[in-house]
Amino acid sequence: MNKVAVVFALLTFLPTSIYALECRKEGHTVVYVNGILTEEGDAQRDRRSLSQKFSNISELQGVDFINGYNQSHLEGLGDLVQSAAQTFNTSVSDYDLKTILLQIHPQVTTRKVLLVGHSQGTFYTNALYDYLTQHGVPNESIAVYNLATPASFVSGSGTYLTSANDKVINKIRELDAASGAPEPLVANILIPLPSGEENDSWGGHHFGSSYLNLKPIRIVSDVENALKKLKAGETADGACFTAPNASFGYKVMNVAFAVADPTSYAVRSGVVAANNVAKSFAGAIENVLTFVVGKNQAGAVALSTTPVPSNVVPQEVVVQKALSAPVPQFMPQPSPTEPTVIVPPTLEPVVQLQPQPTSPDVQILGVNFFPQSSSGASPVAEIIEDVPVIPAPDTTPPDAPVVSVVECSYSLSSDFCFIPSTSATFSWSTISDATQYAHVLNGTFGATTTATTTTLALTNNATNTLAVVAYDSAGNAATSTSVSVFVFVQPLIISEIGWAGTQASSSDQWLEVRNLSSYALGTSHFSLRNASSSITFPFSGTVSALGFFLFEKREEATSYASNATFSDSLSTSGEELILTWNSSVVVDRTPALATCAGWCFGVLSDSIVNTSSMERLSGASDGTASSSWRSGLPATAPATDASLNTICGTPGGGSSSGTCDPLVPGFEL
Amino acid sequence: MGGRIGRMLWLKKWWVIAILAVVALYGALVIYRVFAIGVEEKTARAVERIHGQKLVMDDVLGVNMPPVPDPALVDATVEGVDANENGIRDDVELAIFEKYPDSARTRAPMLQYARALQMEFTEVFNSETLVAVIQEEDRGYFCAGDVFQSTLLDETIKNVENLVLNTEAREKKYKESRTKYMTSYGDIKGKFDCDLDILL
Numbered sequence: 045m046n047k048v049a050v051v052f053a054l055l056t057f058l059p060t061s062i063y064a065l066e067c068r069k070e071g072h073t074v075v076y077v078n079g080i081l082t083e084e085g086d087a088q089r090d091r092r093s094l095s096q097k098f099s100n101i102s103e104l105q106g107v108d109f110i111n112g113y114n115q116s117h118l119e120g121l122g123d124l125v126q127s128a129a130q131t132f133n134t135s136v137s138d139y140d141l142k143t144i145l146l147q148i149h150p151q152v153t154t155r156k157v158l159l160v161g162h163s164q165g166t167f168y169t170n171a172l173y174d175y176l177t178q179h180g181v182p183n184e185s186i187a188v189y190n191l192a193t194p195a196s197f198v199s200g201s202g203t204y205l206t207s208a209n210d211k212v213i214n215k216i217r218e219l220d221a222a223s224g225a226p227e228p229l230v231a232n233i234l235i236p237l238p239s240g241e242e243n244d245s246w247g248g249h250h251f252g253s254s255y256l257n258l259k260p261i262r263i264v265s266d267v268e269n270a271l272k273k274l275k276a277g278e279t280a281d282g283a284c285f286t287a288p289n290a291s292f293g294y295k296v297m298n299v300a301f302a303v304a305d306p307t308s309y310a311v312r313s314g315v316v317a318a319n320n321v322a323k324s325f326a327g328a329i330e331n332v333l334t335f336v337v338g339k340n341q342a343g344a345v346a347l348s349t350t351p352v353p354s355n356v357v358p359q360e361v362v363v364q365k366a367l368s369a370p371v372p373q374f375m376p377q378p379s380p381t382e383p384t385v386i387v388p389p390t391l392e393p394v395v396q397l398q399p400q401p402t403s404p405d406v407q408i409l410g411v412n413f414f415p416q417s418s419s420g421a422s423p424v425a426e427i428i429e430d431v432p433v434i435p436a437p438d439t440t441p442p443d444a445p446v447v448s449v450v451e452c453s454y455s456l457s458s459d460f461c462f463i464p465s466t467s468a469t470f471s472w473s474t475i476s477d478a479t480q481y482a483h484v485l486n487g488t489f490g491a492t493t494t495a496t497t498t499t500l501a502l503t504n505n506a507t508n509t510l511a512v513v514a515y516d517s518a519g520n521a522a523t524s525t526s527v528s529v530f531v532f533v534q535p536l537i538i539s540e541i542g543w544a545g546t547q548a549s550s551s552d553q554w555l556e557v558r559n560l561s562s563y564a565l566g567t568s569h570f571s572l573r574n575a576s577s578s579i580t581f582p583f584s585g586t587v588s589a590l591g592f593f594l595f596e597k598r599e600e601a602t603s604y605a606s607n608a609t610f611s612d613s614l615s616t617s618g619e620e621l622i623l624t625w626n627s628s629v630v631v632d633r634t635p636a637l638a639t640c641a642g643w644c645f646g647v648l649s650d651s652i653v654n655t656s657s658m659e660r661l662s663g664a665s666d667g668t669a670s671s672s673w674r675s676g677l678p679a680t681a682p683a684t685d686a687s688l689n690t691i692c693g694t695p696g697g698g699s700s701s702g703t704c705d706p707l708v709p710g711f712e713l
Numbered sequence: 714m715g716g717r718i719g720r721m722l723w724l725k726k727w728w729v730i731a732i733l734a735v736v737a738l739y740g741a742l743v744i745y746r747v748f749a750i751g752v753e754e755k756t757a758r759a760v761e762r763i764h765g766q767k768l769v770m771d772d773v774l775g776v777n778m779p780p781v782p783d784p785a786l787v788d789a790t791v792e793g794v795d796a797n798e799n800g801i802r803d804d805v806e807l808a809i810f811e812k813y814p815d816s817a818r819t820r821a822p823m824l825q826y827a828r829a830l831q832m833e834f835t836e837v838f839n840s841e842t843l844v845a846v847i848q849e850e851d852r853g854y855f856c857a858g859d860v861f862q863s864t865l866l867d868e869t870i871k872n873v874e875n876l877v878l879n880t881e882a883r884e885k886k887y888k889e890s891r892t893k894y895m896t897s898y899g900d901i902k903g904k905f906d907c908d909l910d911i912l913l
Contacts, residue, residue: 085891092851093867095900096858110899147897252867260863 067284069276071106071154074098074267077144077172078114078251079163079192087111090162090251094263097256101264104271110151112144112172114165141171142288149287156274157186157284158267159202162251163212166190166204173199180285182277187270191263192249196226203266205255207235212249218439221519234487235259441520445472445481445496445512447527454569454626462530462563465629466504470512471497472524478514484523485510502531535561536570536587537632538623538667540676542657542693543614544648545601546685550655552601553614554695556594557623558660559587567593571627575620575636579612592697603684604696618642632667644670647692654704657693677704756841763836763845764901766828768908772799773821775810779803788880791834800828805876812872822860823873825908826853830877833887843894848901856907 076094078087088111095109157176161169169188177183177200188202194216198204206213208231220227235258241247248254256263279285450469452461470483473496480492485500486508492515502508511526542554557572559565567583572595585607587593596606597613618641623632635644646658657676664672676693677700683691692704771777782794782803793802805827813819829849837843854870861869878884 085887087895088847088851089867092854095851096855096866097863099855100858100863108899111897113895113897115895144897151897151899257867 066153067279068154071108072104072156072158072271072274073108073110073152073154074158074160074271075110075112075148075152075169075172077112077159077161077165077168079161079165080114080116086252087113090256093252093256094160094267097260098264098267101261102268104268107271108151108154110148112148112159112165112168114140114144114168138171139294141168141175142290142294144168144172145175145288146290149285152284155181155185155276155279155284156271157181158270158274159186159188160267161188161190161193162255163192163249164194166193166195166198170195170197170199173202175288176285179288180279180283182275182279184275185277187274189266189270191251191255194228196228198229203270204229205233205259205263205266206231207233207248207254209235209237209248210254211245211247222439233259233262234484234489439518439520440516441522442475442478442514442516444522445475445478445514445524447472447510447512447524449510449527449529451626452527452529456535456561456565456569456625457530457563458566459563460530461528462532462535462561462565464531464533464535464625464631466502466531466533467499468502468508468529468531469497469499470510470527472512475514475522477516478522479517480515482513482515483510484513484526489513502529504531504533506531532561534631534665535559535563535565536623537660537665538572538621538634539592539660540657540693540695541614541621541634541643541646542601542676542691542695543619543643544616544646544655544657545597546687546691547649547655547689548685548687549601550616550648551613552597552686554594554596554601554606554657555581555610555614555621556592556695556697557587558697559589559591559593562589564589564591569626570631571624573622573624574614575622579610579614579619581610582608584608594696596695600686602691602695616643616648635668635670635673639668640670645673645675647675654689654692656704657691657695659693659700675704676700752839756839759836759838759842760845763832763842763849764904766800766832766849768821768825768828769799770909772801772806772824773817773909778810779806781807791880791882791886793831793834795831800831802827802831802877804879805831805873808876809873819860821909822853822857822907823869825856826850826870826873827877829853830874833877833890834883837890837894840894840896843890844896844898845901847898851900852904852906852908859907 074094076087076091078090091109091111098104098107098109159169159172161167169190173186173188176186183200186200188199190198190202190204192206192210192213193204194213206229208214210231213228213231217228219225235248235254237248238253238258241250241254448471449461450471451463451465452468454463456462456464472481475481480494481496482492483490483498483500486503490498490500500510507528507530509526509528512524513521514524515521536557536559538555539558540556542552542556544550544553546552546554555572565587567585567587570583572581572583573579581595583593587607593607594602594604595608595610596602597611598609599606618637619634620636621634622630625631643658645656647654647656649655658673659676660667661672661674666672676691678690678692679694679698679700681698683693683695683698685691690704694700777797777799779795779797780803782796786794787804793804795801796803797806799806801824806824809820809823809827813823829846829852832846832849837846854866857870858866878887
């Protein structure tokens with residue numbers, strides 16, 4: 045009976061969490077920690093969306109995704125206060141950290157762990173890393189990857205991703221810079237603002253819509269790379285890590301939040317309109333802190349209430365993968381690889397703010413959250429008084445520059461900027477209070493410069509997008525509206541040369557060029573001539589999409605209507621023809637005379653064989669190679685010459701077929 | 714003599730009080746644990762029930778289609794009407810069939826997700842049960858990911874959520890559960906995402 049009682053007592057009193065957990069060498073665990081004021085259900089959606097995209101994109105198997113839930117307290121009020129403290133690299137309490145650790149402890153069953161944080165959750169991933177590496181997890185087994193981080197570092201030299209269009213982080217950066225708090229890590233990618241977030245003060249900051257949905261490959265790749273670098277180190281006691289003790293103080297807070305959080309929710313639901321309470325709390329806190337510490341130091345708290353000036357990072361600044369003009373169906377599509385965008389560090393103010401002497405006013409400068417006083421009491425805030433007034437920092441951005449592209453003046457399309465060159469010169473307006481500029485080409489920032497023009501290498505077969513950021517001496521930035529330039533280096537080629545004329549007359553020379561693009565091309569900026577420029581072909585009008593432009597010596601030369609006539613004569617001993625754009629950019633050219641000691645192909649009728657043209661092979665891009673050409677064959681629906689003879693060639697287009705019958709049997713071309 | 718007797722009585726009284734106090738404390742703890750074990754058992758049964766629910770082929774093929782519910786009753790309660798007792802609210806089930814009348818393959822994950830979401834109203838009373846329901850919801854989500862393109866997945870899931878959380882009371886219940894009980898969690902192990910291999 046006594047033994048039964050002892051066993052019963054043990055089962056009654058002993059905690060149930062003492063059983064050792066297996067910590068597997070194989071496999072990985074990703075712990076996702078959400079940010080503050082996350083809508084109910086968003087943490088769930090974020091975790092599963094990350095898991096889903098990872099499994100779709102990555103080949104890495106055996107990855108467990110855990111939600112390390114960062115709970116909001118007091119309808120966000122507690123989180124805002126905590127965030128403000130964390131911005132200063134301190135913490136109001138470690139309650140949430142302990143909670144996350146206690147909750148994930150039974151779920152982390154692999155030695156290799158990646159902590160993925162978003163927004164305020166990145167403060168916790170940093171802290172979790174520190175805790176875990178001190179409690180059983182080897183450094184080589186754990187890493188941190190933070191998204192949209194307001195923190196100034198990533199623990200363990202981990203990686204991060206922050207968009208330059210993230211309004212929340214931009215606001216925090218601005219306020220931190222003004223208050224002297226450690227600034228968030230510099231933006232290292234430019235993600236376009238998703239539709240609907242242009243006027244959202246949280247725009248560009250959401251885990252799903254602003255980051256993961258727009259950069260799934262990049263984020264999954266970052267996660268995958270971080271996981272692959274992890275090694276299954278030995279743990280101290282076989283468990284993945286040692287969980288913290290739930291101290292009496294922790295349990296008291298647990299009970300307090302268990303009562304207060306639902307109460308706050310009920311108050312919000314019952315008394316105040318849903319979305320206004322958090323803002324009201326935040327606004328109240330901002331007002332209080334503004335009163336206590338000065339407006340500029342209420343940064344982290346104010347982030348949820350203060351809209352970001354739209355001209356700091358305007359919505360037009362986008363990484364332009366989507367083409368402004370439709371992609372020709374036969375053209376190679378732009379590379380699916382997402383451009384990696386590197387944003388340079390935020391420029392430090394050129395003029396350092398100096399304390400101004402002799403102000404009669406006392407300005408309260410700073411606040412320390414929950415400092416320990418010498419008496420052991422813990423005042424809520426310690427106010428630092430009697431210090432000189434510092435003038436309000438300049439947070440007004442300069443005017444945004446206006447960007448233009450020199451080459452767009454010679455665009456092949458009147459609807460959009462279309463150039464056949466991978467080099468373009470960009471210039472922008474001078475901004476009076478700007479001290480430096482930086483260009484952003486396809487999302488990648490260039491070096492800063494004081495110049496207002498730059499020549500850049502563009503990507504072929506793609507729409508290239510460029511914006512220019514102007515910085516003033518205080519480091520404020522304003523970004524131009526982006527400009528787009530579609531580049532296709534060989535939109536027009538010399539496709540067939542009837543240098544030998546026709547059977548009817550050797551003087552009836554003709555020449556054909558072909559539009560390889562899906563757009564109608566203006567010809568006014570093209571020039572077609574021979575190497576010595578003694579022969580020119582006068583373009584006029586447009587070339588239809590995928591169409592042909594036919595030059596003829598006289599209209600009767602072929603049965604096809606010409607687009608233009610020319611008066612000069614091609615030498616039957618050979619010519620090198622050059623097609624240029626904007627006077628100097630060679631778009632296409634035929635083989636040099638020396639290549640074939642004359643025309644490489646085509647036949648001048650000598651009463652034995654038929655006259656034929658020199659025809660470009662389909663898909664041959666290098667016009668200077670003899671292998672790109674052949675002698676012409678008649679079209680399926682043959683063109684005829686002035687004497688109604690079938691032309692051995694396809695002036696005006698059409699598929700060639702059959703053979704050119706020799707005039708004398710037995711002779712072949 | 715009298716002092717000795719009195720002292721013995723006092724000692725006797727002290728021991729009695731101490732023993733009674735220990736017994737009372739023990740009794741209180743046992744009673745507490747009885748209730749706690751009762752909650753644990755109730756939780757375990759609910760979690761087992763949540764994970765034990767499974768979409769059957771008849772649900773997807775419309776063999777057990779419910780009648781159109783009485784408009785007066787359809788939103789009268791948070792739980793709503795489930796006449797055919799397959800765990801999917803009748804108005805939601807009919808709406809999914811109406812939207813995708815020709816594709817059982819498309820209906821399957823949506824019905825699976827809708828049924829998991831419906832359990833928010835019927836099964837959640839603590840963190841363990843919330844996590845179990847969320848794990849089932851996530852299975853439905855991942856299953857839908859096998860059918861819908863990634864660009865349409867979230868929109869499709871959102872459509873189902875709009876069907877299930879179609880009233881203020883249901884939305885409130887959904888949010889309240891999370892405010893009270895949300896915790897850290899991972900995927901359920903050893904279970905396929907899709908209840909039915911109609912997706913294969």
